[in-house]
Amino acid sequence: MAVAWIGNRETLVERAAAHAAALLWSSRCPVFSLDTDIHGTRAAIALAERVGAAYDHANGAAVSREVALFTDKGAMTVAPGETRRRADVVVIVGELLQIHHEFVGELAETVPDLSAKNQREIFLVGSNETSAPRLSNGRTATLLSCGEAGLGATLAALRAQWRGRQTSQPVSNFDDFAKALAAAHFPVFLFSGDATEGLALEMLQGLISDLNRKSRASGLHLPASENGWGSALASTWMTGFPLRTGFARGFPEFDPWRYDVARMIAAGEADLHLRISSSTVQPQKKRNRMALIALAKTQQPVAGAAVTIAIGDAGVDHQAVVYSSRTGSLRSVEARAASELPSAATVIRLVASHVSAEAALPC
Amino acid sequence: MLTKIAGGDIIDPVNGRLGKGDLWISDDKIVAAPAAGAADRTFDAAGCIVMAGAIDIHSHIGGGNVNTARLLLPEQHAAHQARPATTPLSNAGWSTFQTGCLYAKMGFTTVVEPAMSPGAALHTHLELADIPIIDKATLAILGNDDFLLSMIRDDASSQMIEDYVAWTVASTRALGVKVINAGAAAAFKENVRTFSLDDVVPSYGVSSRKIVKTLQAAVASLGVPHPLHVHCNNLGSPGSADTAAATIAAAEGLPLHLAHLQFYGYGTEGKRRFSSAAARLAELVNATPEVTIDIGQVMFGQTVTVSSDVMRQFSARGSAQPKKSVIHDGDGNGGGIVPYRYGKDFYGTMQWAIGLELFLLIDDPWRVFFTTDHPNGAPFTAYPALFELLMSREARTEMMAGLPKSAMALSTLAAVDREYTFEEIAVMTRAAPAKLLGLTDRGHLGAGAIADIAVYRREDNIAKMLGQAAYVFKDGDLVVQDGEITHYRWGKALRLNPSPDKAMLRRLVDYHQQRYGLSLDWFNFPDSAIAREQPFGEVACRT
Numbered sequence: 001m002a003v004a005w006i007g008n009r010e011t012l013v014e015r016a017a018a019h020a021a022a023l024l025w026s027s028r029c030p031v032f033s034l035d036t037d038i039h040g041t042r043a044a045i046a047l048a049e050r051v052g053a054a055y056d057h058a059n060g061a062a063v064s065r066e067v068a069l070f071t072d073k074g075a076m077t078v079a080p081g082e083t084r085r086r087a088d089v090v091v092i093v094g095e096l097l098q099i100h101h102e103f104v105g106e107l108a109e110t111v112p113d114l115s116a117k118n119q120r121e122i123f124l125v126g127s128n129e130t131s132a133p134r135l136s137n138g139r140t141a142t143l144l145s146c147g148e149a150g151l152g153a154t155l156a157a158l159r160a161q162w163r164g165r166q167t168s169q170p171v172s173n174f175d176d177f178a179k180a181l182a183a184a185h186f187p188v189f190l191f192s193g194d195a196t197e198g199l200a201l202e203m204l205q206g207l208i209s210d211l212n213r214k215s216r217a218s219g220l221h222l223p224a225s226e227n228g229w230g231s232a233l234a235s236t237w238m239t240g241f242p243l244r245t246g247f248a249r250g251f252p253e254f255d256p257w258r259y260d261v262a263r264m265i266a267a268g269e270a271d272l273h274l275r276i277s278s279s280t281v282q283p284q285k286k287r288n289r290m291a292l293i294a295l296a297k298t299q300q301p302v303a304g305a306a307v308t309i310a311i312g313d314a315g316v317d318h319q320a321v322v323y324s325s326r327t328g329s330l331r332s333v334e335a336r337a338a339s340e341l342p343s344a345a346t347v348i349r350l351v352a353s354h355v356s357a358e359a360a361l362p363c
Numbered sequence: 364m365l366t367k368i369a370g371g372d373i374i375d376p377v378n379g380r381l382g383k384g385d386l387w388i389s390d391d392k393i394v395a396a397p398a399a400g401a402a403d404r405t406f407d408a409a410g411c412i413v414m415a416g417a418i419d420i421h422s423h424i425g426g427g428n429v430n431t432a433r434l435l436l437p438e439q440h441a442a443h444q445a446r447p448a449t450t451p452l453s454n455a456g457w458s459t460f461q462t463g464c465l466y467a468k469m470g471f472t473t474v475v476e477p478a479m480s481p482g483a484a485l486h487t488h489l490e491l492a493d494i495p496i497i498d499k500a501t502l503a504i505l506g507n508d509d510f511l512l513s514m515i516r517d518d519a520s521s522q523m524i525e526d527y528v529a530w531t532v533a534s535t536r537a538l539g540v541k542v543i544n545a546g547a548a549a550a551f552k553e554n555v556r557t558f559s560l561d562d563v564v565p566s567y568g569v570s571s572r573k574i575v576k577t578l579q580a581a582v583a584s585l586g587v588p589h590p591l592h593v594h595c596n597n598l599g600s601p602g603s604a605d606t607a608a609a610t611i612a613a614a615e616g617l618p619l620h621l622a623h624l625q626f627y628g629y630g631t632e633g634k635r636r637f638s639s640a641a642a643r644l645a646e647l648v649n650a651t652p653e654v655t656i657d658i659g660q661v662m663f664g665q666t667v668t669v670s671s672d673v674m675r676q677f678s679a680r681g682s683a684q685p686k687k688s689v690i691h692d693g694d695g696n697g698g699g700i701v702p703y704r705y706g707k708d709f710y711g712t713m714q715w716a717i718g719l720e721l722f723l724l725i726d727d728p729w730r731v732f733f734t735t736d737h738p739n740g741a742p743f744t745a746y747p748a749l750f751e752l753l754m755s756r757e758a759r760t761e762m763m764a765g766l767p768k769s770a771m772a773l774s775t776l777a778a779v780d781r782e783y784t785f786e787e788i789a790v791m792t793r794a795a796p797a798k799l800l801g802l803t804d805r806g807h808l809g810a811g812a813i814a815d816i817a818v819y820r821r822e823d824n825i826a827k828m829l830g831q832a833a834y835v836f837k838d839g840d841l842v843v844q845d846g847e848i849t850h851y852r853w854g855k856a857l858r859l860n861p862s863p864d865k866a867m868l869r870r871l872v873d874y875h876q877q878r879y880g881l882s883l884d885w886f887n888f889p890d891s892a893i894a895r896e897q898p899f900g901e902v903a904c905r906t
């Protein structure tokens with residue numbers, strides 16, 4: 001089975017890696033987009049440092065909104081395990097990604113064993129169009145909406161009404177919500193940066209903060225991308241900064257606008273794109289003249305890529321460490337269907353070994 | 364390879380070796396001077412002092428809360444960024460990479476991360492594995508977790524409790540156990556806002572004292588070399604000296620370590636009702652031989668407080684500077700991140716003075732440990748300046764001249780003459796930590812010890828002397844020369860490995876399945892997950 005290509009021509013992985021290294025070395029402004037496990041991220045950041053690249057997650061906007069909540073304001077958060085065991089009121093804030101629906105279903109089917117209440121009420125902040133996770137036993141989440149208002153405005157109205165203030169348009173089912181909160185010991189708000197604008201995340205934290213004056217409440221962060229959040233964590237310990245960090249000047253600089261890789265590509269600032277996707281590749285149309293190096297789980301060269309190297313899927317083809325939103329921490333996963341395909345980390349290290357550097361510290 | 368460090372002033376209190384002489388290294392170990400044969404390489408240590416590599420027993424260098432602090436404060440790094448980049452990630456500010464380099468430059472070769480949440484053990488060890496040069500270790504946090512609190516409530520046998528502690532230590536690859544504001548994080552989840560030693564966790568009916576005593580006994584009985592590491596209740600509040608005193612009294616003959624005592628050295632005298640109780644606590648420590656403490660010295664400037672004492676951090680949110688914080692309710696403790704600036708005002712001065720008083724009034728350097736509770740009292744990069752304050756009365760007097768008199772009047776610091784000697788520094792930062800942690804292979808320069816060695820060129824400026832080592836060897840590798848890193852290598856995380864009890868393992872499998880809906884596999888990890896050769900080094904329990 002072919003695993004590496006230069007253009008459309010099949011070649012040895014070693015040769016493809018050397019070619020990728022040469023492209024990176026001669027690039028003026030290389031950018032990386034990551035969708036990979038922890039060790040893939042660690043290897044990519046070490047390579048970015050050697051070649052002066054900027055890096056971001058493949059779905060950079062959503063991860064960046066979640067990062068910004070922490071870098072700009074901070075937050076009150078709770079672990080998923082505590083949510084399951086303690087939350088007597090669960091509030092789903094906006095639309096959650098499909099990957100989190102199973103956990104929400106679990107919350108609907110169980111009762112909090114560490115709460116005196118032994119039952120769980122479920123609300124959904126959104127509009128009539130917000131699609132809620134399907135709950136079992138015909139349960140539905142009580143909708144808290146504010147007409148046509150967006151999520152931020154709805155949360156603002158909710159917060160104002162909770163403080164006893166007048167609002168131009170009242171939130172639907174507010175009385176039920178107020179009653180549930182008054183009786184609750186530990187309400188938890190489920191949030192993600194995926195469909196939620198940054199301001200809404202701040203407004204939500206404002207509401208949680210208000211609730212904590214007299215009683216307890218917190219927010220459960222269900223990331224827009226598990227790989228994205230894992231990469232953000234690894235980047236933070238390795239460089240001190242989350243994603244959207246660049247080494248253009250030889251040392252790490254964090255700038256969520258300047259190193260927005262999608263923006264750099266669209267603006268024509270980048271001249272080489274290294275795309276690392278450990279999960280199944282979504283073929284992307286190449287719309288510009290910028291050279292592409294694609295590391296992806298693929299059996300054929302990625303259209304338009306200068307170099308394609310096949311890699312395995314983390315946790316499927318090889319053992320991996322990934323962020324788990326189910327535990328709220330990093331988790332080791334065994335290969336579900338071990339294969340010969342190399343990991344992203346292995347291939348990136350191979351590329352890095354071809355980049356000349358005095359650098360003494362292999363990652 | 365045979366290496367000779369020639370003609371230095373050797374300071375090795377453990378082996379009673381003090382004075383001019385040579386030190387020999389064969390590969391990664393210290394050896395006696397060979398009867399014959401020449402060194403393959405010789406380092407001239409004339410005019411230098413030669414000590415074992417330093418050991419830091421309490422410094423928050425990695426794991427979930429530390430990383431959240433980095434995430435919260437990208438601006439903290441800005442100050443580090445202006446230097447030329449000559450080494451990988453060398454300008455990364457407060458990163459794992461910088462942590463190893465900065466410690467090594469000061470001659471530190473082993474550092475303990477004292478607050479590993481068991482659920483974040485893999486994350487913690489991945490961070491520690493990215494800290495170059497030095498060896499690391501962790502303490503696993505227990506005492507706010509439902510499993511333990513339920514066992515205590517249900518009068519579980521001490522054997523069962525020991526089995527659980529042993530399983531936690533083994534599965535998280537820890538070197539010891541820490542309890543942080545025992546019971547308070549659990550109580551905070553039930554909306555309790557203050558918590559003292561004899562307060563009771565609602566729903567469990569278990570007091571903080573009972574949790575501490577239970578864990579203290581289990582740790583001792585299991586032969587974990589490091590005594591239970593206690594972060595007391597009421598950290599930072601006026602009058603917390605009473606809590607510390609009560610906790611010292613609760614040691615009752617069994618070893619107990621109290622962390623960052625400075626943060627409990629507060630009385631309620633004076634018109635601000637905030638005063639130094641350091642003299643009182645020092646006297647208690649002096650009179651209680653089973654108790655060891657570390658200081659958690661405050662140094663002036665910007666820092667960030669990172670603590671698994673979630674109740675305390677929640678109440679400190681209002682003092683955040685800059686105005687942002689993270690409060691996390693975790694499976695056991697969780698934690699809080701609150702940035703803070705220690706100013707030369709009344710309160711900052713009191714805290715600074717209280718830490719120094721404790722250092723200087725506790726007589727036995729074997730029982731007082733050198734920490735700033737990095738980064739809570741100050742970043743560890745303040746160590747050289749702190750050494751100078753301990754070793755020079757003149758440096759203290761100079762500093763005090765610029766501080767508010769109203770604060771100094773409530774402290775005895777100005778009247779204290781003591782200056783630490785190099786021998787006492789060697790005890791406090793080398794010999795005693797190795798003994799406290801059960802690390803017989805380091806902290807001294809005797810034959811057979813690993814060659815972790817720090818050589819400092821004598822000069823009047825103590826901060827400069829101890830801040831930039833002339834040579835540092837880690838496992839016999841020369842890693843620092845003239846204060847600069849010359850060689851990168853990867854250290855290990857030191858851990859205990861008690862064999863877990865099978866019945867306890869079955870209970871935990873059931874517990875996780877029932878309560879969390881997850882198999883225990885979600886929380887375990889193989890060594891290979893760290894993706895480094897030999898990420899761990901095993902330390903023996905006492906038998």
Ligand SMILES: [Zn+2]
Pocket residue numbers: 421423477478622623736739
């Ligand atoms: Zn601490």
